[in-house]
Amino acid sequence: MTALLSLTTVSKRFRGVVAVDRVSFDVPEGMLFAVIGPNGAGKTTLFNMIAGAMAPDTGTIAFAGQPIGGLTADAVCRRGIARTFQLVRPFPALSVEDNVVVGALLHRRSVGAARDHAHALLRRLDLFDRRRQLAATLTLPDRKRLEVARALATGPRLLLLDEVMAGLRPTETDRMVGMLQDLNRDTGVTILLIEHVMRAVMALAARILVLDHGVAIAEGAPESIVCDPAVVQSYLGAEAV
Amino acid sequence: MAAIVARLTGDVSRRTMIWLAALFVALVIAPWLVSDYLVTVLILILYLAYTGQAWNIMMGFAGQLSLGHAIYVGLGAYIAAVLFTRYGVGPWFGFLAAMPVAAACGAVIGFLAFRFGVTGIYFAILTIAFAEFARIGFDHLDIVNAAAGLFLPVAQYAHNDPWRLRGSPTMFYYVILAATLAAFILCRALITSRIGYFWLAIREDEEAARAAGIDTFRYKMYAVTISAAVTSFAGVFYAFFYNNLFPEQVFNISQSIQMILGPLIGGVGTLFGPILGAFVLTSLAESLNSALTAFGLDLPGAEQVFYGACLLFVIAALPEGIWPRLARALGIAERVP
Numbered sequence: 001m002t003a004l005l006s007l008t009t010v011s012k013r014f015r016g017v018v019a020v021d022r023v024s025f026d027v028p029e030g031m032l033f034a035v036i037g038p039n040g041a042g043k044t045t046l047f048n049m050i051a052g053a054m055a056p057d058t059g060t061i062a063f064a065g066q067p068i069g070g071l072t073a074d075a076v077c078r079r080g081i082a083r084t085f086q087l088v089r090p091f092p093a094l095s096v097e098d099n100v101v102v103g104a105l106l107h108r109r110s111v112g113a114a115r116d117h118a119h120a121l122l123r124r125l126d127l128f129d130r131r132r133q134l135a136a137t138l139t140l141p142d143r144k145r146l147e148v149a150r151a152l153a154t155g156p157r158l159l160l161l162d163e164v165m166a167g168l169r170p171t172e173t174d175r176m177v178g179m180l181q182d183l184n185r186d187t188g189v190t191i192l193l194i195e196h197v198m199r200a201v202m203a204l205a206a207r208i209l210v211l212d213h214g215v216a217i218a219e220g221a222p223e224s225i226v227c228d229p230a231v232v233q234s235y236l237g238a239e240a241v
Numbered sequence: 242m243a244a245i246v247a248r249l250t251g252d253v254s255r256r257t258m259i260w261l262a263a264l265f266v267a268l269v270i271a272p273w274l275v276s277d278y279l280v281t282v283l284i285l286i287l288y289l290a291y292t293g294q295a296w297n298i299m300m301g302f303a304g305q306l307s308l309g310h311a312i313y314v315g316l317g318a319y320i321a322a323v324l325f326t327r328y329g330v331g332p333w334f335g336f337l338a339a340m341p342v343a344a345a346c347g348a349v350i351g352f353l354a355f356r357f358g359v360t361g362i363y364f365a366i367l368t369i370a371f372a373e374f375a376r377i378g379f380d381h382l383d384i385v386n387a388a389a390g391l392f393l394p395v396a397q398y399a400h401n402d403p404w405r406l407r408g409s410p411t412m413f414y415y416v417i418l419a420a421t422l423a424a425f426i427l428c429r430a431l432i433t434s435r436i437g438y439f440w441l442a443i444r445e446d447e448e449a450a451r452a453a454g455i456d457t458f459r460y461k462m463y464a465v466t467i468s469a470a471v472t473s474f475a476g477v478f479y480a481f482f483y484n485n486l487f488p489e490q491v492f493n494i495s496q497s498i499q500m501i502l503g504p505l506i507g508g509v510g511t512l513f514g515p516i517l518g519a520f521v522l523t524s525l526a527e528s529l530n531s532a533l534t535a536f537g538l539d540l541p542g543a544e545q546v547f548y549g550a551c552l553l554f555v556i557a558a559l560p561e562g563i564w565p566r567l568a569r570a571l572g573i574a575e576r577v578p
Contacts, residue, residue: 073452
């Protein structure tokens, strides 16, 4: 199987600090892949480089066989990578529906067709009944799902989810996990997630990469990761699953 | 054609259509019902409604604050006036010449700002700077008579000539009414289209818009060029209505400010706000002037103080403008906030 996303010795430094240090990994098409690690491990920096929010200093990022390192965020999205933000950023004064319509218009000329597509996604993410509300009035769990809906509306092959479970209650987490599993199974979209909530990671991910101080210290299936002494030492600690 | 009409009126309620139709009919018959003086007040109102609508494309839709829109009025006015006085070119062809120049000027300002990441208040200052460059530049430009001003020949016209924009105030009233209606329909078409959705996304959160795949540079360029092109017609109208042009007046920052008061008071980003704001503000200011005259008071600057007071009141009491509140009261709220 060829990789949909492939990172080769990608590094990023901010002044003296090496945020991401020669990280390499492959995400095969259709996989649910998780990146975990303690705060400050470089997860969001890694994400920002893939999503085009910042360019890597060295190394290559390839998507579907094409180099994308250094492209702008909108160009990356048009290639087929959609992201959510760790701190959710819906368009507050637009309705829930219009938020998703904006995403759906990326590959559609007609507003009517975009609206139909948005409705389908809102149903899938349980937001259809709230579609006329302003996005600013949604609760946090709803806003998180709205971010996912807007990202999905752009028709990505790869979905980047930045701590989409953070701040959710366990029942909400389970609901989101279920939705993402359904999504992956039904549409075949590849999902790369950064996550702190181990409960969600263990339920979702087929493969996990562990970052610590910008370095990839382990990569493998969930069962092997939780037993990895280096991972337990640096990250999971006493609260290991 | 039918498809376009269907899209424009698609989610407009019957109630809204009735209100709009009633307002339009009232405006069409108004010149027969009111005095000549009130017709000139109505012209001023519609002029400000038109320019407010044009400015709103940039600020209300795409979130880019321009405080120098006088530059597009001035370019429209001067180009049409020079072509008319020197070469006998009529105002409509003059507009065809002025529109691309104004659009190109907007594109240059937009390119400099958006390419180099000048945003928010710094962008607003850049737009003021360009309008000031133009004011000072035209003040020294001999081809337009520099500071001495440019005058269009004024004569008594036996009949109205809309083709050459020579005639009575009533004719000018219908011209600006048609322009305001056209701008209203254009804005409605824009905001219900793909480009409009992308503008709103950029206005709401530019980084999130980029993450949704929107080439924000390109869509901001569209906003500034379209807004500039639409504004330039106001300049053509200005030149032929007032028949005299001075750089000190037409490029003055007070022009730019007056243009944005209507949408600010009526509701930034709404379709009807600029029109309502122009009506409310101008009619109140004119009433104030009449009252002061009736009492024999001569207070220079009273109008400006009054505008300031209105603005303060709206910012404090109705931060989203008068129109969203009124629309809810009438049960005809616009879809786009």
